[in-house]
Amino acid sequence: MMNFFQKETRTALEAKEEAQRIAFAPMLFQATRVLRDSGILQIVEDSREEGIGEKEVLEKVKLSEYGVRVLLEAGLGIGLLVFNNGKYRTTKTAYFILQDELTRVNMDFMHDVCYQGAFFLDKCIEKGKPEGLKVFGEWSTIYEGLSKLPPKVQESWFGFDHFYSDNAFPEALPVVFARKPKKLLDIGGNTGKWAAQCLKYNADVHVTLMDLPGQLDMAKTKLNALGYSDRVAFHTCDLLDERQPFAKGFDVIWMSQFLDCFSDEQIVSIISRCKDALNKDGRVFIMETFWDRQRFKSSAFSLQQTSLYFTTMANGNSQMYHSEVFGRCVTKAGFSVVNQVDLGISHTLLECKPL
Numbered sequence: 001m002m003n004f005f006q007k008e009t010r011t012a013l014e015a016k017e018e019a020q021r022i023a024f025a026p027m028l029f030q031a032t033r034v035l036r037d038s039g040i041l042q043i044v045e046d047s048r049e050e051g052i053g054e055k056e057v058l059e060k061v062k063l064s065e066y067g068v069r070v071l072l073e074a075g076l077g078i079g080l081l082v083f084n085n086g087k088y089r090t091t092k093t094a095y096f097i098l099q100d101e102l103t104r105v106n107m108d109f110m111h112d113v114c115y116q117g118a119f120f121l122d123k124c125i126e127k128g129k130p131e132g133l134k135v136f137g138e139w140s141t142i143y144e145g146l147s148k149l150p151p152k153v154q155e156s157w158f159g160f161d162h163f164y165s166d167n168a169f170p171e172a173l174p175v176v177f178a179r180k181p182k183k184l185l186d187i188g189g190n191t192g193k194w195a196a197q198c199l200k201y202n203a204d205v206h207v208t209l210m211d212l213p214g215q216l217d218m219a220k221t222k223l224n225a226l227g228y229s230d231r232v233a234f235h236t237c238d239l240l241d242e243r244q245p246f247a248k249g250f251d252v253i254w255m256s257q258f259l260d261c262f263s264d265e266q267i268v269s270i271i272s273r274c275k276d277a278l279n280k281d282g283r284v285f286i287m288e289t290f291w292d293r294q295r296f297k298s299s300a301f302s303l304q305q306t307s308l309y310f311t312t313m314a315n316g317n318s319q320m321y322h323s324e325v326f327g328r329c330v331t332k333a334g335f336s337v338v339n340q341v342d343l344g345i346s347h348t349l350l351e352c353k354p355l
């Protein structure tokens with residue numbers, strides 16, 4: 001795997017320019033979002049090579065002359081627009097802001113879920129608690145409040161979560177089902193998307209979902225509507241409480257984008273508890289996004305910044321892990337990795353066996 005972070009690549013002038021981008025980052029982000037959501041960016045994009053003047057843009061949007069002017073001018077410095085002979089045209093970056101689903105999902109997640117809470121990052125680091133979460137409610141983790149978040153926040157949270165895991169599920173299915181599991185436990189099953197794919201993929205498999213009550217209610221509604229009620233079970237459990245009973249008797253335990261919701265010690269505790277839940281020769285499959293196992297620097301960057309969502313909003317103590325840090329937790333929990341596959345946009349699937 002590439003180490004993208006080995007050496008300095010900027011000249012002094014570029015570095016100073018980059019420092020200004022960071023200093024103004026909140027404005028840069030919001031201006032880009034407003035240019036996108038107000039339709040201005042699309043209007044300029046639609047003008048193609050010919051370009052469009054400020055007055056013509058103004059005729060097409062319901063904003064003041066002042067508003068349109070400051071947004072268009074900010075768009076130049078940000079690198080979304082170029083300006084020649086009184087006309088604006090879009091850049092390649094604007095194209096990705098407008099058309100790229102990955103960028104849209106990340107931007108909506110940042111704005112709707114993370115933006116306000118990010119203000120409290122220093123307090124979160126100090127206390128090891130998601131102090132930013134208080135902008136939405138008095139919960140100790142976002143997972144307790146997930147089903148009660150405002151609809152737009154919920155939509156962006158699920159959009160982000162599903163975008164990443166949905167892309168990896170089809171590739172993970174043949175790997176998991178190569179072991180012909182009859183009983184599968186999906187820990188952190190969320191809205192039942194993976195469970196639904198398993199039940200469709202294999203007509204014999206029985207899936208149990210283990211999660212917090214709010215999420216299991218959503219999963220139950222969805223899986224029952226799909227007609228899977230006879231092959232699915234629900235086990236409510238707060239995995240942070242080691243005294244709560246764990247479901248038992250599984251050929252495969254599946255955890256996708258789940259263990260990143262926990263600290264190193266909590267990961268060790270959860271994986272350790274999987275041992276008693278497995279049938280003889282059973283396996284634990286863990287699907288995670290490790291920032292050091294990315295093919296592109298921008299993927300590693302996105303994951304490193306996503307860690308700060310966990311710091312400020314989710315729980316204050318987890319992250320998108322480096323694969324070696326995570327691997328040490330697996331070993332400490334009494335498991336060894338017997339197979340490792342990179343798949344989806346940026347995921348790694350670990351097949352683990354008790355030592």
Ligand SMILES: C[S@@+](CC[C@H](N)C(=O)[O-])C[C@H]1O[C@@H](n2cnc3c(N)ncnc32)[C@H](O)[C@@H]1O
Nearest residue numbers: 143165188190211212215237238239240256257
């Ligand atoms: C990021 S989502 C992953 C969802 C899904 N597995 C996927 O791949 O898209 C994490 C899930 O873990 C659940 N979770 C978080 N903390 C939990 C806890 N303490 N006990 C049980 N489930 C928890 C959340 O409710 C949520 O459904």
